[in-house]
Amino acid sequence: MVVKVYGPDYASPKRVMVCLLEKEIEFETVPVDLITGENRSPEFMKLQPFGSLPVIQDGDYTLFESRAIIRYYAEKYKSQGTNLLGKTIEDQGLVQQWLEVEAHNYHPPLNNLVLHILFSSVLGFRRDEQVIKESEEKLGKVLDVYEDRLSKSRYLAGDFFSLADLSHLPFTSYLVGGVGKEYMIKERKHVSGWWDEISSRPSWQKVLQLFKTPFE
Amino acid sequence: MVVKVYGSIRAACPQRVLACLLEFGVDFELINVDLDSNEHKQPEFLQKQPFGQVPVIEDGDFRLFESRAIMRYYARKYADRNPKLYGTTLDEKALVDQWLEVEAHHFNDMVYTIVLQKLVIPKMGGKPDLALVQNCEKKLEKVFDIYEQQLSKNRYLAGDCFTLADLSHLPGIRYLINEAELGHMVKEKKNVNSWWCDISNRVAWKKVMQLME
Numbered sequence: 001m002v003v004k005v006y007g008p009d010y011a012s013p014k015r016v017m018v019c020l021l022e023k024e025i026e027f028e029t030v031p032v033d034l035i036t037g038e039n040r041s042p043e044f045m046k047l048q049p050f051g052s053l054p055v056i057q058d059g060d061y062t063l064f065e066s067r068a069i070i071r072y073y074a075e076k077y078k079s080q081g082t083n084l085l086g087k088t089i090e091d092q093g094l095v096q097q098w099l100e101v102e103a104h105n106y107h108p109p110l111n112n113l114v115l116h117i118l119f120s121s122v123l124g125f126r127r128d129e130q131v132i133k134e135s136e137e138k139l140g141k142v143l144d145v146y147e148d149r150l151s152k153s154r155y156l157a158g159d160f161f162s163l164a165d166l167s168h169l170p171f172t173s174y175l176v177g178g179v180g181k182e183y184m185i186k187e188r189k190h191v192s193g194w195w196d197e198i199s200s201r202p203s204w205q206k207v208l209q210l211f212k213t214p215f216e
Numbered sequence: 217m218v219v220k221v222y223g224s225i226r227a228a229c230p231q232r233v234l235a236c237l238l239e240f241g242v243d244f245e246l247i248n249v250d251l252d253s254n255e256h257k258q259p260e261f262l263q264k265q266p267f268g269q270v271p272v273i274e275d276g277d278f279r280l281f282e283s284r285a286i287m288r289y290y291a292r293k294y295a296d297r298n299p300k301l302y303g304t305t306l307d308e309k310a311l312v313d314q315w316l317e318v319e320a321h322h323f324n325d326m327v328y329t330i331v332l333q334k335l336v337i338p339k340m341g342g343k344p345d346l347a348l349v350q351n352c353e354k355k356l357e358k359v360f361d362i363y364e365q366q367l368s369k370n371r372y373l374a375g376d377c378f379t380l381a382d383l384s385h386l387p388g389i390r391y392l393i394n395e396a397e398l399g400h401m402v403k404e405k406k407n408v409n410s411w412w413c414d415i416s417n418r419v420a421w422k423k424v425m426q427l428m429e
Contacts (some may be wrong), residue, residue, distance in 0.1 A: 049362045049365065049366075050318070050322055050359075050362065061307060063310055063311070063314055064314060065313070065314045065317035065318060065321070067313070067317055068310055068313035068314040068316070068317045069310075071310065071313050072306065072309075072310035072313065075306060075309075076306050089289070089292055089293055090278055090289075092289070092292065093278070093280050093285060093286075093288075093289035093292075094280070096282070096284075096285035096288045096289060097280055097281055097282045097285040099285070100282035100284055100285045100320075101267070101282060103317075103320060103321070104282070104320070105267055108325075142267070145266045145267060148266065149266070
């Protein structure tokens with residue numbers, strides 16, 4: 001039975017899809033339209049009570065929260081595809097650390113930029129220039145820490161590509177694309193090198209090819 | 217060797233780590249970081265945690281930050297001491313991770329904003345954004361509605377056993393009830409209230425509360 005991933009057009013589900021591709025796990029997708037509020041329908045909320053994307057169904061098993069899903073598959077299929085967890089318990093600890101950094105420090109200001117710059121008109125709320133300005137500043141400070149880290153380490157958790165790096169792919173893709181702030185990555189030598197490397201991985205290229213964004 | 221935990225006993229994220237270490241029977245030494253004097257933003261501390269946040273742990277040569285990463289690390293390292301805390305099968309573990317993510321994104325963001333606006337900003341002499349607080353309270357009510365449903369089916373968030381997902385809520389709910397005076401959000405909901413009474417009465421959490429005094 002093939003894993004079902006809900007909401008493939010959107011960024012958080014893409015975090016799951018690129019992970020499944022790295023792990024060579026077959027999946028199919030089920031479209032969910034955020035713009036028309038399909039994620040708020042009673043049927044969808046039975047699967048995901050918070051109305052967020054993604055959800056996966058693997059036979060009888062349902063799981064939501066993209067970073068929980070990627071942790072699950074990275075471990076379940078540890079011996080298949082790319083090892084995304086490192087070799088030792090300490091390696092894994094560092095993967096978890098940088099995954100948490102992505103979730104709590106990197107994602108929130110970047111999500112604000114994506115929401116206000118890309119989604120405000122389609123979702124019908126006011127684009128707030130003050131939020132954009134403050135979010136860009138916050139994200140810049142986080143990227144400065146990344147620049148320092150990546151000057152000493154090839155990838156975030158060490159010398160291996162992991163869930164922590166992978167988790168950055170979908171929203172950073174928005175940052176350098178539709179959000180129009182590629183300079184934030186390009187101006188930082190080591191962040192730029194890291195971004196070029198992780199975004200050119202075949203798994204991510206396949207996601208970009210096969211699954212559109214809401215703006216294409 | 218004793219694990220060094222850098223942070224303040226009064227701050228939520230260090231409390232989360234201490235409760236976890238106590239659940240696993242891991243000896244620790246709490247090294248105070250004075251948040252009021254901005255010690256966490258000074259160069260010496262930034263060497264340990266470049267984002268200027270608490271806690272950080274040092275376990276011999278190994279250093280780790282982000283409270284939920286630290287919990288997962290020790291849950292893995294000492295799984296044999298308390299296997300149910302992070303699920304005994306991969307499927308169970310993923311449900312723990314799912315509810316940990318819910319706590320981190322849906323619950324924590326609201327509590328953090330409420331605490332910042334109602335407590336921290338006035339303390340620093342600033343004016344709180346009451347509209348924002350009201351908005352967060354409304355969102356938090358909806359989150360608790362979902363928890364009420366979930367806890368009508370299971371004794372704990374991820375299933376029948378107490379796990380890291382429940383533990384992770386302890387510091388935030390404590391703040392809501394005490395300093396933020398929003399205890400009614402918990403007490404008004406039958407299942408959430410029983411769950412809170414259960415988890416806040418655990419020996420490990422009571423020890424953390426003792427350390428606070």
